[in-house]
Amino acid sequence: MHTQEAAPPIEHAERTYQAFPGANYLLPSDAHERERYNIAFARRLNLQHSLLKQAFNNRIILPPITIAASDRILDSGTGSGSWLIDVLGAVPPTAKLYGLDIECRLFPSDDSRVTGRGHVEFCEGTVTNLPEDWDNMFALVHQRLLMAALKPSEWKQAIAEIFRVLVPGGWVQLGEADGVRGGAVTAKHVSLVQTLFQAKGLLLHCAAHIPDMLREAGFVNVTVETANIPLGKWAGPVGVDARNNFMGVFRGMKTPVLKAGGLGFVTTEGEWDTSLDSLEEEWDATPGAVLQFDIFYAMKPIPSVF
Numbered sequence: 001m002h003t004q005e006a007a008p009p010i011e012h013a014e015r016t017y018q019a020f021p022g023a024n025y026l027l028p029s030d031a032h033e034r035e036r037y038n039i040a041f042a043r044r045l046n047l048q049h050s051l052l053k054q055a056f057n058n059r060i061i062l063p064p065i066t067i068a069a070s071d072r073i074l075d076s077g078t079g080s081g082s083w084l085i086d087v088l089g090a091v092p093p094t095a096k097l098y099g100l101d102i103e104c105r106l107f108p109s110d111d112s113r114v115t116g117r118g119h120v121e122f123c124e125g126t127v128t129n130l131p132e133d134w135d136n137m138f139a140l141v142h143q144r145l146l147m148a149a150l151k152p153s154e155w156k157q158a159i160a161e162i163f164r165v166l167v168p169g170g171w172v173q174l175g176e177a178d179g180v181r182g183g184a185v186t187a188k189h190v191s192l193v194q195t196l197f198q199a200k201g202l203l204l205h206c207a208a209h210i211p212d213m214l215r216e217a218g219f220v221n222v223t224v225e226t227a228n229i230p231l232g233k234w235a236g237p238v239g240v241d242a243r244n245n246f247m248g249v250f251r252g253m254k255t256p257v258l259k260a261g262g263l264g265f266v267t268t269e270g271e272w273d274t275s276l277d278s279l280e281e282e283w284d285a286t287p288g289a290v291l292q293f294d295i296f297y298a299m300k301p302i303p304s305v306f
Contacts, residue, residue, distance in 0.1 A: 008261055044248045045106065049082035051242050052144070052175065055227035055293060060086050061140065062225060063171035063297040067091040071139035074165065075099045076127040076158075077146050080106045084120070087142075098138075100125050102149075127158040134165040141166055144175030144295075151201045155209070159217045166300040172219065173297045178207035180246075182231065182289040185282040189250065189275065192265045196257055207294045219298035228290040232283035243283050246291055251276055 053060055060083060067073065069092040075084040078099030085108065087097065096119040099107070107122045125131070127143065128150070141162045150158060162172050180186055197204040214222050230239040231246065254272055257263055266272045283289045 044245055045080040046082045047241060047245050048145075049086065051229060051238070051245055052293060053086070054238070055229050056225065056295060060090065061142075062173055062295055063140070063223075063299070065140060065171050067095055067139060069094045072096045072098065072137055074138045074141045076141060076143035076162070077101055077149070078107075078122065081108045081122065083142060083144070088120070094119075097121070098123065100127065100130075102126055127161055128154050129157075130161045130165050136167050137165050139167055139170045140173065141170070142173045145177065147176050147204060147206045148197075148202065150203065150206070152203050152209075155203060155206060156213055156216070159210075159213050159219075163217045163219065163300055168300055168302045170300050171297055172214070172300075173295060174210060174214075175293065175295045176207045176210065178205075178226070178292040178294045180231070180289075180291050182279075183282045183286050185275075185278050186286075186289065188265075189279050192257070192263060193250070193253070195263045195265070196253065196260070199260055199263065200256070207296075210294075210296050214296065214298045218301065220301045222296065222298040225295050227293050227295075229293055231289040231291055232280075232286060234284065234287045234289070239283075242291065243280060247276065247280050247283075250279065 056062065061067075067090075071091070073084075073087065073091065073095060075081070075087075075098065078084055078101045081099050084097055084099045091097075099120070099122040101107070101122075102124065104122070104124050127146070143158075143162070146158070159172075166172065180190060194204050203209065211222050211224060229242050231243050232239045233243070235242070254269070257266070258269060258272060262268075262272070266275060
């Protein structure tokens with residue numbers, strides 16, 4: 001059994017993390033995060049978007065909504081803007097799109113698909129405290145993979161804020177990972193991640209709570225769709241891409257783990273690196289190694305006129 005007793009930080013080459021006041025996010029936003037992949041998938045986040053899009057049959061908007069010419073869309077936790085940029089081709093050119101994130105380092109400042117488009121605005125901020133003048137503003141709010149950023153109370157606050165800024169009849173779409181299956185090495189690493197999340201006060205298994213939180217906030221027509229994304233060489237090119245992406249996620253947690261003294265799982269930077277190498281090797285050699293991903297969507301009800 002691994003303990004969470006305080007241990008001295010482990011020396012290592014640190015990564016750059018979000019500097020937004022009060023931010024908990026466990027993954028880096030430095031240049032390495034932008035440049036991990038070249039050409040079409042130049043950024044890990046863009047590769048991730050492609051994988052998730054493919055897993056859900058190339059659908060990027062899952063709720064039963066038709067975006068009108070005057071509608072506004074918010075992408076909360078936009079990161080590199082990959083989802084928002086893809087949406088540009090699926091909505092009327094006069095629709096207004098907003099990307100919000102606690103850091104601007106990953107915003108696509110030089111992307112011609114954005115600069116050549118109508119109203120696309122990227123801004124710094126947090127979903128737990130959206131601008132006051134955004135009441136009843138958006139037809140669709142999209143958000144995914146903030147499991148490494150929000151504490152349980154912040155999840156409820158974020159969903160309440162999303163409810164506030166949606167127009168009546170508007171939809172929210174949330175996407176979160178819901179577990180990784182592999183072998184013994186995978187199980188050990190999941191335990192490490194669980195310990196890290198607990199130490200940070202974060203909710204690793206947020207997917208299990210999201211439907212109830214949506215209903216408690218007032219949403220109706222709560223729906224979940226699930227896809228299993230294969231991990232490793234056994235699944236061919238898609239499995240290799242997924243392995244590379246999600247290994248990037250786990251390797252990005254090095255600094256929080258080692259600054260916490262290894263959390264009872266590792267004692268040196270080399271031991272951490274070796275454990276991640278073993279995880280990658282297990283995925284490659286384990287048919288059936290998958291990451292489950294859930295997409296939740298729900299509607300803000302339209303008030304009755306009676």
